Each structure stands twice: as C-alpha cells, then as structure tokens.
Amino acid sequence: MPKKLFYFNLNGLAEPIRYILHYTNQKFEDIRYDVYTWPDPKIKATLPYGQFPVYEEDGRILTQSLAITKYVARGTDLVPTDPWDNAVIESTLFSILDYWKNVVPSVREADPVKHAELRKNLLEQSIPYFFSRFNKHLEDNGGFLNGKLSWGDFVFCGVIEASDLFLGIELGKDYPAVGNLVKHIRNLPGVKEYVKANGPFTIDLERFKYQK
Numbered sequence: 001m002p003k004k005l006f007y008f009n010l011n012g013l014a015e016p017i018r019y020i021l022h023y024t025n026q027k028f029e030d031i032r033y034d035v036y037t038w039p040d041p042k043i044k045a046t047l048p049y050g051q052f053p054v055y056e057e058d059g060r061i062l063t064q065s066l067a068i069t070k071y072v073a074r075g076t077d078l079v080p081t082d083p084w085d086n087a088v089i090e091s092t093l094f095s096i097l098d099y100w101k102n103v104v105p106s107v108r109e110a111d112p113v114k115h116a117e118l119r120k121n122l123l124e125q126s127i128p129y130f131f132s133r134f135n136k137h138l139e140d141n142g143g144f145l146n147g148k149l150s151w152g153d154f155v156f157c158g159v160i161e162a163s164d165l166f167l168g169i170e171l172g173k174d175y176p177a178v179g180n181l182v183k184h185i186r187n188l189p190g191v192k193e194y195v196k197a198n199g200p201f202t203i204d205l206e207r208f209k210y211q212k
C-alpha cells in the first residue's frame with residue numbers, strides 16, 4: 001500500500017502526520033519541497049487546493065492536515081471511539097489553529113513596521129491569551145488534550161514546534177504542561193528515532209518573507 005506525504009522541508013502542518021506514521025510504523029515516502037523557491041506554478045497546479053500537505057495512498061489523494069492526521073491514526077488507540085472524546089480533541093485543535101493562523105502572516109510580513117507590530121501582538125497578547133488556557137486545559141486533562149495520548153496531541157505538538165521555530169521562542173518554558181506534552185511526543189518510539197535522524201529544522205526568516 002504505497003503511501004506518500006508531500007510537504008515543504010519544514011515541520012509545520014506535516015510534522016504531526018510524519019510523527020504518527022513513524023510512531024505507528026507505517027512506511028511512507030516523505031517528499032519535501034524547497035519552501036524558498038515555492039510556489040512552483042506547475043506543481044501548485046497539480047495540488048487539489050494548491051497547498052500542502054497532500055497525502056497519497058494507493059493513488060488516492062487527501063488534503064487538509066487535520067483530516068490526514070486523523071486518517072493515518074485510524075484503527076489505533078490514538079483515535080477515541082467515543083464521539084464526545086473526539087469532539088473535545090477537535091475543539092481544542094480548532095483553538096490551536098485559531099492561534100496558528102496569525103503566526104505565518106506575521107513571520108512572513110516584509111514591511112518592518114508591520115512585522116514588528118504583528119510580532120508584538122502575538123507575543124504580548126495572542127500567546128498569553130491562548131497559552132494560559134491551553135496550559136490549564138492540559139493540566140486539567142492529565143497532560144493531554146483529552147486524558148490520554150491521541151492524534152490531537154500530535155497536531156498540538158506540531159503547532160508548538162512550528163511556532164517555536166518560526167518565532168524563535170520556546171513556548172514550553174513559560175507553559176510547562178505544553179512543554180511536557182511536546183517532550184512526551186518527541187520521545188515516543190518511532191518518533192524519537194525519526195527526530196534524531198532528521199535533525200532540527202531550521203528556517204531563514206529573511207528568505208521566508210513575502211516578496212515585496
């Protein structure tokens with residue numbers, strides 16, 4: 001059953017998918033594109049919605065990171081059977097994505113004044129607002145989004161890691177329950193070996209900015 005994951009050479013929205021595929025020992029081709037030369041119009045035109053991540057299995061194509069992450073975790077105890085449990089996980093993920101949606105535009109903003117304003121807003125308002133809540137949510141739920149390890153925790157961890165990389169911060173320092181969850185996931189069998197082999201992701205923030 002050939003499986004392929006298409007994304008940039010970054011962690012971002014694909015890293016939780018990579019983590020789950022490694023953790024559940026599923027073989028896949030990890031196809032990565034150079035983020036600095038993107039968009040390649042020819043490749044972009046072949047993507048169903050013009051964006052990554054894209055997952056292919058047996059010639060069938062799936063888009064949208066949350067749908068892909070949950071799909072690759074199917075049939076394992078990473079996907080709860082109880083509808084309420086899944087709803088709690090998804091509800092928390094939509095909140096983390098509400099936070100995330102402002103991170104990339106702020107990092108890529110090329111105008112220095114606007115960039116500084118967006119960054120200040122993230123660091124001084126958005127992060128304290130969301131992360132005090134996420135940290136409490138994790139503390140109240142045994143360190144996970146919903147009481148035990150689930151596919152949602154991988155997505156959560158992926159957003160934290162990408163956010164740390166793009167903003168040059170370490171959210172886990174100020175929000176210990178968040179930091180503990182990230183550590184837990186990075187130490188899972190399969191994930192740990194992948195993280196070691198891959199090495200840390202890096203990003204050249206100047207090259208990553210939108211072209212004026």
Ligand SMILES: N[C@@H](CCC(=O)N[C@@H](CS)C(=O)NCC(=O)O)C(=O)O
Binds near residue numbers: 053065
């Ligand atoms: N809602 C989509 C968002 C996908 C998305 O924003 N992809 C970005 C990378 S994280 C992308 O492909 N950007 C390049 C482009 O739009 O050309 C998902 O969760 O998969």
